[in-house]
Amino acid sequence: MIKFSKHSGIYSLEALQILNTSLEQAWELLSDPGNLEKITPPEMNFTITSEGDEPMYAGQIITYKVTPFPGIRSNWITEITHVRQKEYFVDEQRFGPYKMWHHEHRIIEHENGVLMKDRISYKLPFGFLGAITHPFIVKPQLQKIFRHREKVLAEMFNQ
Template sequence: MKIYTLNRVQILPVKIERAWDFFTSPHNLSKITPTSLDFKVLSKNDGPIHPGMIIRYTVTPILGIPLNWVTEITHVEYQHLFVDEQRFGPYAFWHHLHKFKEVEEGVEMEDLVHYALPFGLLGAIAHELLVKNKLNDIFDFRTKVLREIFGAP
């Protein structure tokens, strides 16, 4: 199984508390996801993020076909990092590390995603033709929306 990597870093001109509170609320995910994906959080998680937290979503990545996606928060270091890992969903493997670091301009937020696709060679072809670009578009959209929400450094 081929494991791919996506890495993005963005500076947010806010205090660490504001960045942490925003990113650790599952309900904010739909705000930073393109509307074309029809991303919906199904879980009613209102408490603080914690290891073992299960988050359920639906997402419509291609051809208007909705998919169920379930992730688990596996690691949390308050105001430093958290990890979500797919338990059920469109990927064969999904590990998303969210890191936060206070810097002079505000908060450096890093997304490090390791992922793999199912279906062997067909998955590799789909990655090159569709998935890689789709993920980059999603994170480009996210960067743009975060600038609108928090401003630019």
């Protein structure tokens, strides 16, 4: 399920998915930045450019190159600001295509495995011009990304 809302000029996206796996396996996959490429649509040309393969930690800076919209290649820099092992982590954009990006990744034990809950709060650049692109460009692109991720994760966990 993917749901959008807007409040005070900030957009929110909430995505829920049940994964047929253990909390440990879900955390191992989702908290490893190296797996982002696997769950991102290939046409986004998502590439991690930062070095290191250490476990996720608060304060970690991760850099990427990504094509968020057709024809636009962008550097994206995020910081992992909060981590609670096997519960949640938060990444925040420091530089990239959005004016603001705050992404909470939560996993919760569920009777059918693990409930994965994402909540993204974001603000678009370019004021009014950015706002008019939301329903035609930004929202469909985010829906596409999360639907792709949902499909890939379901296949990975044999659902």
